[in-house]
Amino acid sequence: MTHFRYEILRMLRNRMFYGITLGLPLVLFYAIASGQRHVIFDGTSFPLYFMTAMAVYGSMYAVVAPGARIARDRSGGWIRQLRVTPLRVRTDLAAKVAAAYLLALPTVVLLYLAGASIGVHLDAAQWLRMTGLIVAGLVPFVVMGFILGYLVPVDALAAALGGLVVLFALLGGVFGFQLATSGPLFDVLKGLPSYWLVQAGRTTVMGGGWPAEAWIVIALWTAVLIPAAALAYRRATSRV
Amino acid sequence: MTITADAGQGIVLSGLSKSYGPVRAVRGLDLTIAPGETVAMLGPNGAGKTTTIDMILGLTRPDKGTVSIFGSPPAVAVRDGWVGAMLQAGAPLDHLRVRELVKVMASYYPHPLDVAEVLRVTGASDFAGQWTTKLSGGQAQRVRFAAALVGDPDLLLLDEPTAGIDVEGRRDFWQAMRAVTQQGKTVVFATHYLEEADAYADRIVLIARGQIVADGPATEIKAQATARTIRATLPGVDARALGTLPGVRSAQRHGDSVVLSCTDADAALAALLGAFPATRDIEVTGGSLEAAFLELTTADADAGHQVMETAR
Numbered sequence: 099m100t101h102f103r104y105e106i107l108r109m110l111r112n113r114m115f116y117g118i119t120l121g122l123p124l125v126l127f128y129a130i131a132s133g134q135r136h137v138i139f140d141g142t143s144f145p146l147y148f149m150t151a152m153a154v155y156g157s158m159y160a161v162v163a164p165g166a167r168i169a170r171d172r173s174g175g176w177i178r179q180l181r182v183t184p185l186r187v188r189t190d191l192a193a194k195v196a197a198a199y200l201l202a203l204p205t206v207v208l209l210y211l212a213g214a215s216i217g218v219h220l221d222a223a224q225w226l227r228m229t230g231l232i233v234a235g236l237v238p239f240v241v242m243g244f245i246l247g248y249l250v251p252v253d254a255l256a257a258a259l260g261g262l263v264v265l266f267a268l269l270g271g272v273f274g275f276q277l278a279t280s281g282p283l284f285d286v287l288k289g290l291p292s293y294w295l296v297q298a299g300r301t302t303v304m305g306g307g308w309p310a311e312a313w314i315v316i317a318l319w320t321a322v323l324i325p326a327a328a329l330a331y332r333r334a335t336s337r338v
Numbered sequence: 339m340t341i342t343a344d345a346g347q348g349i350v351l352s353g354l355s356k357s358y359g360p361v362r363a364v365r366g367l368d369l370t371i372a373p374g375e376t377v378a379m380l381g382p383n384g385a386g387k388t389t390t391i392d393m394i395l396g397l398t399r400p401d402k403g404t405v406s407i408f409g410s411p412p413a414v415a416v417r418d419g420w421v422g423a424m425l426q427a428g429a430p431l432d433h434l435r436v437r438e439l440v441k442v443m444a445s446y447y448p449h450p451l452d453v454a455e456v457l458r459v460t461g462a463s464d465f466a467g468q469w470t471t472k473l474s475g476g477q478a479q480r481v482r483f484a485a486a487l488v489g490d491p492d493l494l495l496l497d498e499p500t501a502g503i504d505v506e507g508r509r510d511f512w513q514a515m516r517a518v519t520q521q522g523k524t525v526v527f528a529t530h531y532l533e534e535a536d537a538y539a540d541r542i543v544l545i546a547r548g549q550i551v552a553d554g555p556a557t558e559i560k561a562q563a564t565a566r567t568i569r570a571t572l573p574g575v576d577a578r579a580l581g582t583l584p585g586v587r588s589a590q591r592h593g594d595s596v597v598l599s600c601t602d603a604d605a606a607l608a609a610l611l612g613a614f615p616a617t618r619d620i621e622v623t624g625g626s627l628e629a630a631f632l633e634l635t636t637a638d639a640d641a642g643h644q645v646m647e648t649a650r
Binding site for chain 2: 100101175176184185335
C-alpha cells in the first residue's frame with residue numbers, strides 16, 4: 099500500500115510529464131473540435147469522435163509512463179535492489195498499473211467535460227460504458243510500456259515511448275483522420291488496439307459497445323505481450 | 339573447510355560456480371558462515387566477490403552448486419525478509435525524498451525497524467528531507483545503508499559498501515555498522531581494503547580468481563599476512579631448494595639476490611646460514627600487509643591453497 103502511494107506520488111511529482119498528459123489532449127481537442135461541432139465523421143459527430151480520440155491519446159501516454167519509471171530504476175540499478183526485498187514483482191507492477199490508470203482517469207474525465215462543453219451528449223450509462231472500453235483497450239499499452247522500460251536504454255526511452263504512442267495513435271485514427279476505411283490496409287488497422295480505443299465512443303453511441311472482433315484484438319495483443327514482458331524483465335534483471 | 343555444527347542455520351555455499359562466457363568468475367567455492375558472524379570477502383577487482391554475492395542473493399543463478407540461507411534457498415530467504423543488501427550500484431528511486439524512500443523500503447518487510455531510528459543510526463537524519471537525486475556520494479551511501487537495514491534483516495550483504503567514500507565517511511559507516519551488528523546479525527561484506535577487513539570482520543575470506551585462497555580469523559590472516567621477508571645475495575642456488583627450508587613459505591630469485599617470504603624468520607635465517615654459509619648482504623624486514631595480500635591473491639591457485647594449509 100505504501101508502495102502504491104509512493105508510486106502515485108512519484109508520478110504526480112513528475113509535473114512536466116503530468117502536465118503534458120493532461121493538458122496536451124485538452125488543448126488539441128478545443129483547437130480542432132470546437133470549429134467542427136456539426137461535422138459528421140466516421141458515422142458519428144466529430145466532437146464525440148475527437149473527444150474519445152483525445153481521451154485515448156492522453157491516457158495512452160499515462161499508461162506507458164510506468165515504463166519510463168522502470169527504465170530509470172533499471173538504469174540506476176535500483177531494480178536489482180528491489181529484487182532483493184520481499185516486494186513481489188507482480189505487486190510492484192500492479193501498483194504501477196493502478197497508479198498509471200489513476201493518472202489516466204483525470205485526462206479522460208477532463209476530455210469528457212470538454213466534450214460536453216461543446217455539445218457531446220451521452221447518458222450516464224454511456225459515459226460509463228465508454229470509460230470501461232477505454233480502460234480495457236489500454237491494457238496492451240500498459241504492457242508495451244513495461245517492455246520498452248525493460249529493454250530500451252533510459253536516454254532513448256522518452257523517444258521510444260513517445261514514438262510508440264504517436265504511431266499507434268496515428269494508425270488508430272486518433273488525429274481525426276483514418277488512413278483507410280476499406281481494403282487490406284483497413285483490415286490491418288482494425289487489428290490494432292488503438293483503432294478500437296478510438297471506436298469506444300462511436301460504438302457506445304451506435305450499438306452499445308465493441309463487436310466481438312474488438313475484444314479478440316485486445317485479448318490477442320495482451321496474450322502475446324505479457325510473455326514478452328516477462329522475457330524482457332528477465333533480461334533486464336539478470337546480469338549476463 | 340570446517341563445517342560448523344549449526345551449518346544448516348547459517349549461510350552455506352557449496353560448490354558454487356559461475357562463468358560468463360569464457361570467463362570463470364567463480365570456481366567451485368565452498369563457504370560456511372555461522373549465524374552472527376561478520377565475514378569480509380577480501381579480494382582484488384575481478385576476483386569474483388560480486389558474482390558470489392549476487393548468487394547468495396539469488397540475483398545470479400549459479401552454473402553449479404547451491405546456496406542455503408538459514409536452511410532455505412535465496413528466493414525464500416529474500417521473500418521472507420531475512421535479507422538486506424547494499425549492492426554496488428543503486429541510484430535510488432527518483433521523485434522521492436530520503437525519508438520516503440526508507441519508508442517505502444520498510445513497507446516491504448514484515449517487521450521493519452523504526453524509520454526515524456534507522457535514519458539516525460545511519461547518519462541520514464540531517465538530509466532526510468532531501469531529494470534522493472540530489473545527494474553527495476557519501477549521503478547516497480548512507481541512504482543505501484539505511485534502505486538495506488530498515489527491514490531488520492538477519493543477514494546483511496554489503497558489496498563494497500565504502501567504495502568511493504572518503505576516510506572519514508568510511509569510519510562513520512563502520513561505526514554505524516558496529517552498532518547494528520551487536521544485535522546478532524550475520525554480516526557478509528565484500529571489500530578490497532585490507533584494513534577494513536582487518537578492522538571490522540571476525541573472519542576474512544580471501545578470494546582470488548573465483549576461489550578461496552585463505553580463510554580464517556582476522557588475527558590469523560593478519561599474522562600470516564605480516565610475515566617477515568629475508569633478502570640476501572646468494573648466487574647459484576635454486577629457489578626451489580630455498581623454498582623447502584624450515585620457516586620459509588615461498589622463495590623467489592631475482593638475479594643474484596633471493597627473497598624469502600617467511601612464516602618463521604628466525605628459523606629460516608638459521609637454516610639459510612646453515613645450508614648456505616656463502617649468503618651475504620642479509621636483510622630481514624617485516625612484510626607489509628599490502629605485499630602479503632598481493633602475494634596471496636596473485637599467486638597461482640595451487641600455491642594459494644598451500645598457503646592456506648600452512649596457516650592452519
